[in-house]
Amino acid sequence: MCNHYEMTKSLEAMRRLFAGLETHGTNLAPLRDVFPDYPAPIIRRRARAYELGTARWGLPTPPQYLVTKTGKPKRTDPGVTNVRSTTSPHWRRWLPAENRCLVPFSRFAEPQRGTDGKSRDCWFELIDGPENGFFAGLWVPEWSSVRKMAEGPVTTDLFAFLTTEPNAEVGAVHPKAMPVILSKPEEWETWLTAPWSEAKTLQRALPDGSLRIVERDGEE
Template sequence: MCNLYSLRTGPAALRRAFGTVRDRTGNLPVLPAIFPDQMAPVVWNGAEGRELALMRWGIPGPKAFGEHPVTNVRNAASPHWRPWLGPAHRCLVPVTAFSEYADTKPRKTPVWFALDEDRPLFAFAGIWRPWTGVRGTKRENPDRVAEEHRLFSFLTTEANGIVGPVHPKAMPVLLTKPEEWAAWLEAPTPEALTLQRPLPDSAMREVARGARSDGAAPDAEPQT
């Protein structure tokens, strides 16, 4: 289960890459470590076209399981997720590297994966939904007041030969090409779900181990 990723691409480069017509993220910094329940940028279909916006990571799961926030969606056929699989509720989650934890002793080791050592931009295949309730840290919401939120999660699939030795159960759905981004945002649901497949081994690699933030060199410049 992927519960940690990073985004080293700056907002101008994000807007160019995804062809957004509006940026609602403000002065977006480099994000070397994004964890569940944090705010993170996504690309979604707004009223005038693609928008870059901030949403919170983790959609509540089924009531039968306590509605705990779900960060990774494997079973897209589940009735719980089906309402959010149409084009209006699909999004792209910009990423430059993601982490899975190797089951080492005495503690698990974060292992970072990217398309290559330079960490070019790609996207997770995301879904989003509106939700009203209490989320965020006590600093963000000290009185624990129910508020309106936009929440996102992303789809997973079978692990490929790169991720599998670290996390054999699953890996995120990685979209690396503009035509895949367009299909995920716009195509009919059956066509869009054909993208729920592992990335070929040759298209990605392990890039770092051990740190709970992006494994890029400390002096690496963000992509602007």
């Protein structure tokens, strides 16, 4: 699964892609490393306007996974970063358009085990228009939980993105899944506004040849 990505799009670039984008003062500084539970930008649709906001990466975990092997409740919920099974009742409540978002990224990483047995990140980016890459995301506003014991209870916006079967490029590195990537304006609009019966067709792999490997960690 994808648990590491980079976002270096500028605010000016986002405004060119989404006319009338409302920011409400949201800072869009480059993020070289986004990991689970980090805050990151998302784009959602409010009424007829696109809105840029910030949320923490990791949706609420299904309740059955928030208990220990002895049946005791876990004290923290770090969240779920990738969503695959959209038929699950836990995720189904957040599939309507008001809970869908776009997660901007510049490149993303999948883990790859080297000949020395160690896992390293292999980075991918879109070949045709890297600036147009967005993950198909879900977001939940003002969720109260304990993400980290040291932090204590918090109420915050959360997000994650969908995964699907991999295309040829990602499958050669990580054969189980890849993020759902939307790169066309009509896809963005469908994801943010259409009924789920239509939007769910976007949960599919990119065509083969759409991505290139730009770096493998540890390589010179």
